[in-house]
Amino acid sequence: MSHLPIDRPGFTCTQCGRCCFLPDAFSLSADIADIERWQEEGREDILEYADEITPDVVDLWINPNSGEECLDRCPWFRKVRNETKFYCTIHETKPTHCHEFPRNQEHAWKCGCPGWGLPPEGWKHPDGHVSPLTGRPPISIRLIGK
Numbered sequence: 525m526s527h528l529p530i531d532r533p534g535f536t537c538t539q540c541g542r543c544c545f546l547p548d549a550f551s552l553s554a555d556i557a558d559i560e561r562w563q564e565e566g567r568e569d570i571l572e573y574a575d576e577i578t579p580d581v582v583d584l585w586i587n588p589n590s591g592e593e594c595l596d597r598c599p600w601f602r603k604v605r606n607e608t609k610f611y612c613t614i615h616e617t618k619p620t621h622c623h624e625f626p627r628n629q630e631h632a633w634k635c636g637c638p639g640w641g642l643p644p645e646g647w648k649h650p651d652g653h654v655s656p657l658t659g660r661p662p663i664s665i666r667l668i669g670k
């Protein structure tokens with residue numbers, strides 16, 4: 525069964541694509557519930573990119589041809605034609621980590637997700653982290669968006 529929608533009042537995804545690149549947003553692992561869901565859904569196309577290391581740890585995204593981790597970008601990440609917008613081709617069943625991002629406004633600002641707009645001037649996360657939201661996407665996205 526696909527993920528149930530998460531209610532995030534005031535949040536609008538701008539399809540900026542940052543969460544598919546930024547640390548603490550993009551993940552290279554899945555949980556066992558993801559594996560079971562993909563098995564139930566018959567998503568062999570996704571499962572072939574997953575490597576179960578232990579019953580609790582699943583490595584993503586492993587290129588099935590080379591056996592190497594897809595480190596440059598997620599294999600399901602695509603650009604909308606003629607627009608600087610991005611989308612996930614497995615959106616309805618993407619890993620739980622991706623589905624649950626961002627966990628809240630603070631998490632969004634910490635990671636550089638603009639779904640709740642820009643943080644107030646001088647905002648800092650309680651752990652001291654300064655938001656990477658500067659109005660410009662990361663270089664990796666600017667290159668894809670050319």
Ligand code: SF4
Nearest residue numbers: 537538540541543637
């Ligand atoms: S970073 Fe936030 S606004 Fe941008 S694509 Fe991801 S969820 Fe949407």
Ligand code: SF4
Nearest residue numbers: 544598600601612622
């Ligand atoms: S699975 Fe989808 S949401 Fe997650 S990193 Fe890849 S493209 Fe982004």
